[in-house]
Amino acid sequence: MLSIEPDIHPSPKVTQAIIEATQANKIRYTESLGLFSLREKISAHYHQNYNVTTSPHRIALMVGTSGAFLVTYAILLNAGEQLLLTDPAYPCYKNFSYLLNNQAVFVPIDETTDYQLTVEQLKRYKNIKAIQISSPSNPIGNIYDSDVLADLIGYCDKNDIYFISDEIYHGLTYDIKAQTALDFSDNAIVINGFSKYFCLPGLRLGWVILPENLVRKAEVVMQNLYISAPTLSQHGALAAFDEQYLVQVKTIYQQRRDFLYQALSQLFDIPVKPMGAFYILADVSRYTQDSLQFAEQLLSQAHVAVTPGIDFGQHRTQQFMRFAYTREIDHLRQGVTRLCNFLNA
């Protein structure tokens, strides 16, 4: 159970679109910023879902959100300049910055701020060039409060700090809707993609929304690093905004979240109830102070796959584990049973 890759298929409209594009031999490169028709669809998605107006010219298709992070950091930060990250956070952020010889600066976050970076914390750091957050977040599944997000983005705007918002788990939000950073400022840089909500990880297709003056820079870097995003993926993604289907995807994840949150709450302290993504971060300190060893034990002895907290940073991460609800409830139930047996043994 609890393997981290989701088991939900994409909309059949997407697979049909890929098949048609393949039959039509649409496998040349696209323009580096991506098919303009897809950039228009994404623009329309922001209008419909957030009531935000963003020109398709500000949207660039990327090779996954992975590609979006690399290109974004490359155009924003020179070697040695500081990128501020939370600890814990998605582990690859820091690795992109290492590759580019940026300096990653880590701000510890925990339940004292509901795992949100705040302006108060931010003010302690000098010479920050850019900030990377995610909401809903990996590994916590929390969603930033509207006022916290507004304060952060306002502070960044005032202090010439680039604000990068990883919104890859948007759509997978269960109690409140996540706001896009574009709600607060057109200077915010938004990264999203088709791997999570749209159930299309293997397409390796993401996007970044940039202030107008950065688009050409992104195009140049994109062209040199990737030429263009995979072509059939782009044609498939044209059919991905299938709202009727996506509502079902969200409902499935919400049911899993409800089940697993309730079940794990009996076994562990869960500092923040996850409201998005497909993760639960649990405090396992009543059982261990070594999350990696605990993960190995759970895997080898209980046959349950859980990600150790230390994969996501150093701030109290030895006492946390990340559970993923990327399998159907019957599997989750079996996993919970195994966990109970292991912990009570």
Add this chain to the structure above:
Amino acid sequence: MLSIEPDIHPSPKVTQAIIEATQANKIRYTESLGLFSLREKISAHYHQNYNVTTSPHRIALMVGTSGAFLVTYAILLNAGEQLLLTDPAYPCYKNFSYLLNNQAVFVPIDETTDYQLTVEQLKRYKNIKAIQISSPSNPIGNIYDSDVLADLIGYCDKNDIYFISDEIYHGLTYDIKAQTALDFSDNAIVINGFSKYFCLPGLRLGWVILPENLVRKAEVVMQNLYISAPTLSQHGALAAFDEQYLVQVKTIYQQRRDFLYQALSQLFDIPVKPMGAFYILADVSRYTQDSLQFAEQLLSQAHVAVTPGIDFGQHRTQQFMRFAYTREIDHLRQGVTRLCNFLNA
């Protein structure tokens, strides 16, 4: 005419394989090194085509050869270390090295060595960590002589220099067969992919063959930068080694090469007869000393698209233009007619 993106479709077996994989919803991530079955196919391809034995465990799938260059440079070179490139060369090599804060060192090459880097030249440079060449090359279309390649690789082996061989145009060779660098040393690093010979640029799928001790490093960097190469592309590529079809592709390009080389020889000096890839590098100095301006004139006045030499470096590149034979002969003929009219006007 002469637009640089090829017009030849891939083998129908590939499109069929992609359709079947799509119908089976094979769109999760793959392992970061790629589908093992595809790595085995590539290994078999080396055995059949070069009589070279290379374990599939040494082969890593990448997001295009673009991804292969980035990952390879990232694992071989620290910031400030020197990557030796030829001038002219494929322009993105240096841009990958700039991104990684490596130091790109340029060795001018020209007709005095048949546009080959030689050990004699190489000896003039100190503290080189890695060398990047391509054969057949972009923009020249020349193929390295066996003894030049043997000397280079032998020198690199002796002096602990990584030798990186871009073999993306292998298969598209018309007079002699290109040898893989693996013929000379298992320390050589070979980069290739499905965009040229296999006619699948939009798949964004390449590979790198590494010495065993570098594979795990490549896996770690690949995983962080890309997660994995596009999944449907990998399934399609399983059917790409369709020798019967590929022979036809090669024949088409060879006929175009023969036509365009003969035609352009009437108008320009061509220092090296191209024996591979789909480019001809022509000395246009009897008409101009400004290749960019000449390219603009040809485009706007003669309606012929040609790439200016300066895109590929600084060594005498103002007097060269790169012609691509990526369109059918009727189009090439029309382009040549337009060129003649323009030059004689």
